[in-house]
Amino acid sequence: MNLTGIMSAIVTPLTEAYTIDESAMKRLIDFQIERGINSLLVLGGTGEYSALTMEVREQAVLSAVKYSNGRIPVIVGVLEPGIGEATKFALKAKAAGADAILVVTPYYIHPDQEGMIDWYKRLDAAVNMPMLIYNIPYRTYVNIQPEAVKALADACPNIIGIKECSPNLGQAIDLIRTCGDRITVLSGEEFLCTSEILLGMKGGIMASANLVPDVWVEIYKKASVGKNNEATEVLMKYYPLFKLLFKEINPGPLKYALSIIGLDCGPVASPLHEPSDKLKKELKRELTNLGIIK
Numbered sequence: 001m002n003l004t005g006i007m008s009a010i011v012t013p014l015t016e017a018y019t020i021d022e023s024a025m026k027r028l029i030d031f032q033i034e035r036g037i038n039s040l041l042v043l044g045g046t047g048e049y050s051a052l053t054m055e056v057r058e059q060a061v062l063s064a065v066k067y068s069n070g071r072i073p074v075i076v077g078v079l080e081p082g083i084g085e086a087t088k089f090a091l092k093a094k095a096a097g098a099d100a101i102l103v104v105t106p107y108y109i110h111p112d113q114e115g116m117i118d119w120y121k122r123l124d125a126a127v128n129m130p131m132l133i134y135n136i137p138y139r140t141y142v143n144i145q146p147e148a149v150k151a152l153a154d155a156c157p158n159i160i161g162i163k164e165c166s167p168n169l170g171q172a173i174d175l176i177r178t179c180g181d182r183i184t185v186l187s188g189e190e191f192l193c194t195s196e197i198l199l200g201m202k203g204g205i206m207a208s209a210n211l212v213p214d215v216w217v218e219i220y221k222k223a224s225v226g227k228n229n230e231a232t233e234v235l236m237k238y239y240p241l242f243k244l245l246f247k248e249i250n251p252g253p254l255k256y257a258l259s260i261i262g263l264d265c266g267p268v269a270s271p272l273h274e275p276s277d278k279l280k281k282e283l284k285r286e287l288t289n290l291g292i293i294k
Contacts, residue, residue: 001073001099001130003161003184004202004224005038006216008209009046011251011258012060014266018052020059024265026067028210031263033071036217037209040068041102043077045139046207046251050079051269058092065097073099075132081108083122090127100130102163102205107140113148117155124156131158136165136188146171146178153182163188163205169195176200190242194235197223207250208242211257212292241286248275257283261293 010032013024032040042064043049043057052060061076068074076093078101080086090101106119124131133152137143143166152159161184164175169192176185176199184202187193193204197220209216215238222231245253252268253275259265260283268274275283287293 001160003039003073003075003100003132003186006036006203006209006213006220007039007041007075007186007205008032008037008213008216009041009044009188009205009207010064011210011255011265012043012047012052012056014048014269016267018267018269019056020063021266022063024263025060025063028258028263028265029064029067032209032213033068035213037072037213038203039073039075039099040064041075041077041205042098043079044102044134044205044207045077045079045136046210046254047077048251048269048272049077051272054089057089058096061093061096061098075100075102077101077134078103079134080104081106083119083126086123087126090123090129094127094129098129100132100160101127102132102134104134104136105140105142105144107142110142113145116142116144117148117151120152120159121156124158127158129158130160131156132161132163132184132186133159134163134165134188136163138165138167143171146174149175150178150182153179160184161186164196164201165189167192172196172201173199190246191239194219194223194231198226198228198231207254208245210254210263211245211261212238212241238290241283241290244279244283244286247282248279253279253283256280257287260284260287 165188187204
């Protein structure tokens with residue numbers, strides 16, 4: 001499976017009753033694909049995995065698989081801390097037709113490196129489908145190291161990639177050097193992605209690609225062939241927008257921004273809430289400055 005390029009970590013379109021808005025899901029997926037996105041991530045953090053019931057998660061996966069219709073790979077987030085529930089939902093994603101799963105490092109109990117290696121091996125044996133590791137230490141408070149990723153890549157052929165969200169650029173470089181020839185190493189950080197692609201990562205999994213997928217495709221195309229100045233120029237132009245999208249807790253600002261460009265994806269689920277009035281004004285102003293809205 002070729003997962004190079006930009007994977008859009010899509011929001012989950014919801015009704016006011018927190019069920020899947022099917023028509024909004026179709027519009028969002030078509031918008032992504034028409035603008036060159038290489039793959040879709042459903043039910044990551046941006047997809048509000050932890051706020052949704054198991055039934056709604058299953059509905060989201062079925063809906064995304066249906067509307068992507070084989071045009072690009074669909075990867076499903078599995079954000080469970082326990083091996084039992086992680087296995088259960090991964091098997092549901094597999095049965096629904098997902099192409100791969102993105103599995104967050106087990107959290108709350110704070111396992112060591114050997115514990116995480118064992119956990120992923122057990123999950124791999126139980127599910128037997130393509131898998132990406134999801135490392136986001138500022139959310140989970142555990143940090144899988146490049147050597148542990150290498151051990152997993154060597155031991156588990158189903159492990160085909162990693163979404164690396166460590167804010168430590170040195171760790172990213174170690175990961176590229178250690179594992180870049182074994183698995184697809186992808187950036188998960190808007191503000192590091194361009195630099196990490198220039199250093200050798202194969203693309204990124206971007207939340208802001210919901211809103212400006214073509215921008216991220218352009219950045220990737222330039223950075224992946226070493227056009228440093230051109231890629232940086234695009235990033236700098238959109239940096240103020242990206243900064244605003246994360247000024248309050250994701251995906252509230254992102255869902256609001258989508259609504260004002262004509263891609264209303266409904267509310268965020270409790271305990272999240274819509275952005276402040278001040279941020280709404282800032283987002284409208286920046287989207288106008290960029291010519292995205294008039």
